[in-house]
Amino acid sequence: MIVKRTLRKILSLLWRDLAVARSYRAMFVMQFFNILFGVASFYYLSRFIENSDLRRALPQGGTYFAFVLIGAAFFDYLGVALNAFDESLAEARQNGTLEYLLVTQTSLPVILVGSVVYPFVLLSLRTGVYFAWGIVVFGFPVGQVNWLGAAIVLASSVLAFIGLGVLSASYTLVFKRGNPVKWLFLGLAGLVSGVMYPVSVLPVSLQWTARLIPVTYSLEAMRQAMLDHAPMAILWPSIRALLLFAMVLLPASLAAFTWALRRTKITGTLVHF
Amino acid sequence: MANISSGALPRQTSSGINTQVTTEAVRVEQLEKFFPPALAGWRSLLHPLMPATVPALRGVSFTVASGEIVALVGANGAGKSTLLRILTTLLLPTRGRAWVGGAEVVQEPARVRQQLGYHGASDASFYARLSARENLRLFATLNNISLGQMDRRIADLVDLLNLGAVLDLQVRTFSTGTVHRLGLARALLHRPSVLILDEPTRSLDPLAAAEFRRFLRDNVIRRYGTTLLFASHTLAEVEQLAGHVAVLHEGKLLAYDTPERVQTAAGARTLEQSIEKLVRHAGAAL
Numbered sequence: 001m002i003v004k005r006t007l008r009k010i011l012s013l014l015w016r017d018l019a020v021a022r023s024y025r026a027m028f029v030m031q032f033f034n035i036l037f038g039v040a041s042f043y044y045l046s047r048f049i050e051n052s053d054l055r056r057a058l059p060q061g062g063t064y065f066a067f068v069l070i071g072a073a074f075f076d077y078l079g080v081a082l083n084a085f086d087e088s089l090a091e092a093r094q095n096g097t098l099e100y101l102l103v104t105q106t107s108l109p110v111i112l113v114g115s116v117v118y119p120f121v122l123l124s125l126r127t128g129v130y131f132a133w134g135i136v137v138f139g140f141p142v143g144q145v146n147w148l149g150a151a152i153v154l155a156s157s158v159l160a161f162i163g164l165g166v167l168s169a170s171y172t173l174v175f176k177r178g179n180p181v182k183w184l185f186l187g188l189a190g191l192v193s194g195v196m197y198p199v200s201v202l203p204v205s206l207q208w209t210a211r212l213i214p215v216t217y218s219l220e221a222m223r224q225a226m227l228d229h230a231p232m233a234i235l236w237p238s239i240r241a242l243l244l245f246a247m248v249l250l251p252a253s254l255a256a257f258t259w260a261l262r263r264t265k266i267t268g269t270l271v272h273f
Numbered sequence: 274m275a276n277i278s279s280g281a282l283p284r285q286t287s288s289g290i291n292t293q294v295t296t297e298a299v300r301v302e303q304l305e306k307f308f309p310p311a312l313a314g315w316r317s318l319l320h321p322l323m324p325a326t327v328p329a330l331r332g333v334s335f336t337v338a339s340g341e342i343v344a345l346v347g348a349n350g351a352g353k354s355t356l357l358r359i360l361t362t363l364l365l366p367t368r369g370r371a372w373v374g375g376a377e378v379v380q381e382p383a384r385v386r387q388q389l390g391y392h393g394a395s396d397a398s399f400y401a402r403l404s405a406r407e408n409l410r411l412f413a414t415l416n417n418i419s420l421g422q423m424d425r426r427i428a429d430l431v432d433l434l435n436l437g438a439v440l441d442l443q444v445r446t447f448s449t450g451t452v453h454r455l456g457l458a459r460a461l462l463h464r465p466s467v468l469i470l471d472e473p474t475r476s477l478d479p480l481a482a483a484e485f486r487r488f489l490r491d492n493v494i495r496r497y498g499t500t501l502l503f504a505s506h507t508l509a510e511v512e513q514l515a516g517h518v519a520v521l522h523e524g525k526l527l528a529y530d531t532p533e534r535v536q537t538a539a540g541a542r543t544l545e546q547s548i549e550k551l552v553r554h555a556g557a558a559l
Contacts, residue, residue, distance in 0.1 A: 016400060019407055
């Protein structure tokens with residue numbers, strides 16, 4: 001009964017966000033065409049720098065276009081995880097709905113989870129369109145994809161990233177804006193996790209740093225699944241690492257969030273922005 | 274505490290609240306709230322966990338019987354909103370206890386939220402790009418109202434609050450008065466036993482405010498027997514609606530009684546004069 005009720009609440013929050021997005025129809029549709037420009041830029045960059053040495057340097061072989069397309073598409077999941085919780089809180093504070101949501105018979109964690117479903121659904125839709133443009137217009141190789149493996153890697157990644165997102169939201173709850181840890185983390189992850197180039201080109205110290213960031217494992221496994229048709233045995237070490245991150249980050253972030261929520265109820269800054 | 278009539282003093286029992294919950298809608302016992310000093314910019318980052326030293330409520334106690342209408346009055350900063358926020362579980366008290374419908378606000382916040390409906394002064398409290406119906410359905414779901422009951426309850430409230438003509442329009446197109454009626458509908462969706470309103474007519478023009486009060490008294494309180502606790506700066510509103518008035522000044526409860534008895538006790542001819550006298554007397558005593 002409680003599970004069913006909670007799912008209903010999460011679905012109604014998703015419906016709320018879809019209804020708001022639907023009210024801005026032009027923007028909603030245009031973003032999918034905008035993706036084409038990003039994909040095209042990667043394609044022409046790839047054509048410009050492509051050579052046999054580069055192909056050999058890439059972990060899965062193949063084209064730089066395929067390598068960077070996967071890197072950019074799935075790095076966005078980290079960005080959305082880190083931003084979605086923050087933004088849903090900030091939005092509710094700004095439009096004045098936060099205190100009315102909080103006096104309902106729904107806990108803040110359920111409200112937050114319900115509020116980040118839409119950004120992830122939208123991102124997945126965008127990622128689908130991203131690859132569709134890549135496949136249809138620019139010849140992204142689709143024959144080698146281990147779809148099940150890719151789905152499991154994605155699910156494990158999202159679990160690990162959500163922990164980081166909730167930590168980020170805890171910071172925002174207490175300090176309101178300007179989350180320096182988030183920007184530092186996103187910047188560092190962008191530098192070392194292998195979005196635009198393989199991790200192996202980095203100095204050893206940065207390669208070690210990369211191992212401490214979940215998105216590195218996510219991109220590594222996703223490329224293996226999508227470009228190499230890697231079986232589960234190959235993907236498992238990365239999936240295991242992502243699940244370990246999730247096991248540590250999820251409880252830690254929930255504890256931090258509970259503390260932050262209590263703190264704002266003491267200081268009276270819950271609905272301040 | 275100066276000038277609380279004995280008839281309205283909270284009853285102190287050794288057996289605790291459970292013996293009285295059937296008749297008390299709200300009970301507040303020695304409630305205190307202190308906030309940390311407000312710091313801005315880099316100071317707030319250097320001192321994120323400042324101790325709470327700024328008083329907002331100081332030993333406030335009173336009870337509200339079921340079906341009663343109680344107004345909280347006092348100047349800005351008197352502690353009205355702080356008290357209401359503690360009762361709505363949006364704030365934690367520093368000391369003391371409070372119950373809504375028999376549920377304790379710190380220990381049983383979920384049960385408290387089942388009992389209360391809340392509406393504040395702000396015009397912006399809805400999803401402006403959603404229709405009134407979409408907003409009400411969302412909040413109904415979050416208040417555990419089943420799909421089977423939801424549309425019937427919305428229809429009843431829409432009828433009650435004259436919202437039929439705007440039900441499927443986006444909230445951003447509504448007048449302030451309509452937004453407040455919609456806010457009242459939202460607060461009543463789950464049929465709360467206690468309604469808490471924080472300056473509900475603050476942003477309404479006099480005509481809209483009068484209409485809102487009439488709705489509240491005739492169509493909500495009388496019809497459902499809901500207990501109403503509201504904060505207001507409009508003394509005409511207080512006299513028109515409230516059976517009891519709680520006068521707060523700098524976090525202290527100066528008086529809690531019927532408006533007439535507050536006037537008599539203060540030796541004043543109007544409620545306004547009574548409050549002035551009470552505040553002056555409290556200021557001299559401090």
